[in-house]
Amino acid sequence: MQMEGNSRVNGEWNEVEMEFRDRIIKCIDCGEEFIWTAGEQIFFRDKGLQNPPKRCKPCKQAKNERIAAIMAAQAEGVRRRVEVPVVCAQCGQATTVPFYPWQGRPVYCRSCFLAHKSAEQS
Ligand SMILES: [Zn+2]
Ligand SMILES: [Zn+2]
Numbered sequence: 001m002q003m004e005g006n007s008r009v010n011g012e013w014n015e016v017e018m019e020f021r022d023r024i025i026k027c028i029d030c031g032e033e034f035i036w037t038a039g040e041q042i043f044f045r046d047k048g049l050q051n052p053p054k055r056c057k058p059c060k061q062a063k064n065e066r067i068a069a070i071m072a073a074q075a076e077g078v079r080r081r082v083e084v085p086v087v088c089a090q091c092g093q094a095t096t097v098p099f100y101p102w103q104g105r106p107v108y109c110r111s112c113f114l115a116h117k118s119a120e121q122s
Pocket of ligand 1: 027028029030031032055056057058059060
């Protein structure tokens with residue numbers, strides 16, 4: 001029995017999609033088996049990801065949250081730690097500022113900075 005001309009094309013296309021079947025993967029964190037669906041495999045392929053997921057969804061989310069918490073803590077720590085030693089352009093006093101001054105830009109100690117600010121405003 002011959003099929004219609006274009007059914008072969010559809011057949012080939014289906015074959016490509018058939019590479020993706022639901023797969024069962026064991027989570028490396030909790031040891032539970034989870035299903036890596038064909039849809040997710042296609043998503044992975046579209047993203048150019050080579051390796052299958054290692055974790056079930058809850059563990060993956062927990063891991064992402066852990067990383068996010070660490071990143072947030074680091075960002076917070078960096079923000080607090082910034083203390084750049086400078087010499088005030090006005091009075092010559094050694095001081096620190098909570099930011100990295102631009103090169104060639106005068107940096108003032110707190111009192112000179114405030115004096116400048118109020119002078120500008122008046
Ligand atoms: Zn898990
Ligand atoms: Zn000063």
